[in-house]
Structure formats: C-alpha cells, structure tokens
Amino acid sequence: MASINIGGENAGDAFYRYKMPKLKARIEGRGNGIKTNVENNVDIAKALERPPEYTLKFFGCELGAQTKFEKASGTSIVNGAHDASRLSELLESFIKKYVQCYSCGNPETVVKIKRENIFLKCKACGFVSEVDARLKLNTFILKNPPDNKLSKAEKKSKKEEADASANGDGPEGNLEAEMAAAKKAEEAAKKAAEEEAAAAAAAQAEADAAAAKKAEEDARLAEEAAAKLALASPEVAAMSTLRQLLASGTAPAELAATLRSLELPGGPAARASALYQVLFGDVEAGAKLSAEVEGRKAYLAPFSKDAAGQLGQLVAVEKLVGVTLPARVREAPLVIKALYDLDLVEEDLILAWYKRADAASVLEVPASAASAVRAASRPFVEWLEQAESSEEDSDEE
Missing domain, CATH: 1.10.287 (Helix Hairpins)
Structure with missing residues (x-):
C-alpha cells in the first residue's frame, strides 16, 4: 500500500507514513442540481485496498447526501456542494474506522465479515479490530462485502x-x-x-x-414551490432568490447588485431585511448573532455605503431580533455594536434610529417588538452618548 496523505497535510498519525493521492473534488452544476465529483476516488480506494463504493458511500452517510458510482468509468458523485478539505476530513475518519488497525495503526488490513459483524485483520501485527456495529456504512458493506475470499x-x-x-x-x-x-x-x-x-x-x-x-418527484415539488412563490410576497420571493445565489456560491458584490435590482415595498430597509433574514434567520441556537455578523461582513458591506443603507440595516436588525427571533432580543446591542465596530453603521445613525421608535414600521414591526429591541439596546446607546459627550467636553476645553 502506498503512503496516506490526506488533503496534503501531515497530522502525525501512524497511517500518514503511507502515500495516497491527494483528494481532488470538483463542484459541478448549480441550484438544485449542484453536485461534487470526487475525481480520484478510485485511485484513493485502490491505495486503501477498499472498494471505491465504500469511500463514496461513507461520504454520503456522513453528509446526508445521495451518492452515485459508475463502475465502468469510475465517476464518483456526491449530491450537493462539498469542498475537498471537508471530504478529506471525512476520508481521514473513514480510514480510522474502516482501514487502520485499531492496535498498531497500520493501514494494511483485510475486511472480514462474520455473523453480520465487520472486522479488520491487520497484516502486520495480526490484531483483529471489531468495527463499531452502529456505524451507518456497515449496512452497505454487509450487503456489498469485499471480494477478498476464495471461491x-x-x-x-x-x-x-x-x-x-x-x-x-x-x-x-x-x-x-x-x-x-x-x-x-x-x-x-x-x-x-x-x-x-x-x-x-x-x-x-x-x-x-x-x-x-x-x-x-423533485420536478413535481419544484413546480409546486414555483407556484407558491408566484403567490408569495415580494420579500419572500427576494429571500428565495438570495438563498439560491448563496447556495451557488455567488460573490457578495454580485449578490448585492442582484438585491438592489429587486423592486421591494419598503426600499433599502426591505432589501436589508431580506438579506438579514436569509443570512441570520436560521442561525443555530448555540451560535452568537454578533459572531455571525462578523463572519458575513462581506455581504453586508455593500449596503453600508450611504445613510439609507445603514439605517436599513438597523431596521433589519430590529425585525430580525424583534419578530423573527424574539428569543434573541437580548443580543440586539451585541449585533448593533458589531456593526459599529466593523464600520458598517455610523454612531449618529445608531442614535437617530434609537430615538425614532417607529423606524421599523415600514417593515410592519409591531410597536411592542420595537420597544423591546430599544430596551435591550439602551446600555449600548447610552455608552455611545456618554462617549460623544466626553468628546464634546474635551473639544470645549
């Protein structure tokens, strides 16, 4: 077996002493038809002495995606967009679970199946490793055992x-x-x-x-979705367009240009709200909204070049934490501070927005929600006012 070198990195484990081709992946298609072609899956599987279907199916099991292997050509497809670094991490996991000896770390093992259980027999030390029966790939291997037995x-x-x-x-x-x-x-x-x-x-x-x-079935669902979208509000239609652009890897500048071209009631505030809903509306419970804002700065920056765009973002934040994610209303000052620290929103505009309680009425944000957002944001606004007052006193002296 040749040297294993996952993703071109040396993690120091025993099996890295063996050479293996660096995983190559190419994303093809776009939209609902986007897929990832693992170009050298057959060569990798050959180096590991495992059927190429095993590695490909393992990617599918771990990513929750369908896979397709063409035996004649060796084409290995995983549905969805997955970069080579992520697939390399999964390949490392596959090696540890289905190739490497659990005792000495040697990757030269033989798959043995006995009574619906999978074992790895090491060619070097002779140790027999028992594969965890709960692993998802086991079912596929049991139905498609390796051809390493004598007839x-x-x-x-x-x-x-x-x-x-x-x-x-x-x-x-x-x-x-x-x-x-x-x-x-x-x-x-x-x-x-x-x-x-x-x-x-x-x-x-x-x-x-x-x-x-x-x-x-996919075509039927797509038709139904298109029909529903045709009847949906302009904001919902805009959000659908943004999600498709993000899924296809559209650059921030191009996405901003597309969003500006959409006619939405509410102007800049409505466009900013659609963007914020798509970027942050589905943030996981354990993640901080302020950290997500920092990570998506490139998508927000194009809308911070003028006062209208900055106010639009503040109103979008108000709707996000006041209506869409009311349980996160306490994070409002952290999100606004992140926008301030990133130079996406200026101080005087934050103070102007705060003093205008009906600023988000253009987005139909209830007065109770607007009040809750401002109550949560009061400490940060007071800090800004104090800092501004201190600067004025300093200038007078």
Whole structure:
C-alpha cells in the first residue's frame, strides 16, 4: 500500500507514513442540481485496498447526501456542494474506522465479515479490530462485502492439490486431476462472473428506476414551490432568490447588485431585511448573532455605503431580533455594536434610529417588538452618548 496523505497535510498519525493521492473534488452544476465529483476516488480506494463504493458511500452517510458510482468509468458523485478539505476530513475518519488497525495503526488490513459483524485483520501485527456495529456504512458493506475470499472452486482445487502432495503424487502422475480441477475452477469463476454481472445489472436497473422516480418527484415539488412563490410576497420571493445565489456560491458584490435590482415595498430597509433574514434567520441556537455578523461582513458591506443603507440595516436588525427571533432580543446591542465596530453603521445613525421608535414600521414591526429591541439596546446607546459627550467636553476645553 502506498503512503496516506490526506488533503496534503501531515497530522502525525501512524497511517500518514503511507502515500495516497491527494483528494481532488470538483463542484459541478448549480441550484438544485449542484453536485461534487470526487475525481480520484478510485485511485484513493485502490491505495486503501477498499472498494471505491465504500469511500463514496461513507461520504454520503456522513453528509446526508445521495451518492452515485459508475463502475465502468469510475465517476464518483456526491449530491450537493462539498469542498475537498471537508471530504478529506471525512476520508481521514473513514480510514480510522474502516482501514487502520485499531492496535498498531497500520493501514494494511483485510475486511472480514462474520455473523453480520465487520472486522479488520491487520497484516502486520495480526490484531483483529471489531468495527463499531452502529456505524451507518456497515449496512452497505454487509450487503456489498469485499471480494477478498476464495471461491468454493478455488478452495476445492487447493484441497485437491494438498491431498495430492500428501500422497506423494508428482505433477506428472496427477496431471489429469490438476487439469480437471483447473477446468472446474475456470467454470466456477465464469459462472460467478455471470451471476455478478446479472446482479449488477439488476441493481443498476433498480437504481435507475429509483432515480427516475426521485427526479419526477423533485420536478413535481419544484413546480409546486414555483407556484407558491408566484403567490408569495415580494420579500419572500427576494429571500428565495438570495438563498439560491448563496447556495451557488455567488460573490457578495454580485449578490448585492442582484438585491438592489429587486423592486421591494419598503426600499433599502426591505432589501436589508431580506438579506438579514436569509443570512441570520436560521442561525443555530448555540451560535452568537454578533459572531455571525462578523463572519458575513462581506455581504453586508455593500449596503453600508450611504445613510439609507445603514439605517436599513438597523431596521433589519430590529425585525430580525424583534419578530423573527424574539428569543434573541437580548443580543440586539451585541449585533448593533458589531456593526459599529466593523464600520458598517455610523454612531449618529445608531442614535437617530434609537430615538425614532417607529423606524421599523415600514417593515410592519409591531410597536411592542420595537420597544423591546430599544430596551435591550439602551446600555449600548447610552455608552455611545456618554462617549460623544466626553468628546464634546474635551473639544470645549
């Protein structure tokens, strides 16, 4: 087996002593049809001495995505957009779970299946590692075991050869028996190959039928979604457009240009609100909104070039934490401070927004929600006012 070098990085583990091609992945398509082509999956699997279907299926199990492997061409597809670094991390996990010896770390192991359990027998130290039965890939491996066992005909042939050797029969005296055994082995291998081809054809037909059914269902759902979108509000339609652009990896500047071209009731505030809803409306419970704002600065900066855009963002924050995520209303001052620290919103505009209680009425934010946001933001606003007052006193002196 050659050296394992995942993603080109050396993590110091024992199996990095062995060479393996650096994982190459190319994202293809866009929108609902976006997919990732693992270009050298077959070469990687060959280096690991595992079927290429195993590594590809493992990616699918871990990412919750469908996969497709074409045996003839070796094309390995994972649905969705996944960069090489993420796939390399998953490949490292696959090696630790399904290749590397649990005792000595040697990657030269043989997969053994016994009573619905999967084991790895190390060629170096002989240790037999038992794979965790709860792993998702196990079901696939049990249904598609590796072809590393002798056929019945081969075993019988080896037994006959051993018996002949034990009886002292040389090649000349047992030539006929050897020829017969070889013929039987050849016939058995041919039959096994035919059965395997038939099984593969049946599996492919089943997979094709399932793919056709799924494509039909996806088309139906897409039509229904389009119909609903046609009846939806302009803001919902704009949010749908933004999500598609983000999913396809559209650059911030191009996304901003598209958003500015959309006609939305409410002008800059409505556009900023649509952007904030898409970027931060689904933030996980454990994540801080202020940190998410810092991480998405590139998408917010184009809307901070003028006063209208800055006020629009403050109103968008008001709707986000006051209406969409009311449980996060206490984070309002942290989000506004992040915008201030990042030079996305100026001090005087923050103070102007705070004093105008109906600033978000253009987005139909209830008065109670606007009041809650301002109550939460009061400490930061008072800090700004004190800092401004201190600067004025300093100037007078």
